[in-house]
Amino acid sequence: NAGVTQTPKFRILKIGQSMTLQCTQDMNHNYMYWYRQDPGMGLKLIYYSVGAGITDKGEVPNGYNVSRSTTEDFPLRLELAAPSQTSVYFCASSPTRPNYGYTFGSGTRLTVV
């Protein structure tokens, strides 16, 4: 059982470039989330989805976009990379409400130079 899989694990982008962070889960979870983790700041919610075709903004959505065409996949898109987006990005999923705890992926470390 793979759980939540994130790719790539590491990436260096130049300012202004675009990229998509991939997230796939094989647990048939309805709820999926994207967080960013910055040193000393904990995790901040970027976007979340409660099911295929439904997404909503979290605490820090600016500069990002998401889509949810299937239950399994929840990609995060950066359109014009900026140094402020240098961070570690985590995807997570959960099956139901109430939330019984998230399953996290292993993260993508992104550096924008």
Place this chain on the structure above:
Amino acid sequence: AQSVTQPDIHITVSEGASLELRCNYSYGATPYLFWYVQSPGQGLQLLLKYFSGDTLVHGIKGFEAEFKRSQSSFNLRKPSVHWSDAAEYFCAVEGNNNNDMRFGAGTRLTVKP
């Protein structure tokens, strides 16, 4: 929105000693409370959670936490720390009517031999 504070950035304990990591939350009603652990280079793993009922909850790896409504706290404890417990620990709070889990800034635990 709900929020969570972890007052201790870094704690060092000796192997075999007891451990208590502090967590204080802010929320108008009874929240959902969680503790996660993150090993270096890894995603977060759920240690335990509190929804309702018994205020002392037990989790994996011998950890427990106690919900104290009067103090708005959810401190994590372990009677005897092992060297493998060295990691970063995050407290998290979620409201019972939203999809926004808020994380504390984390407490890094160092275990001395």
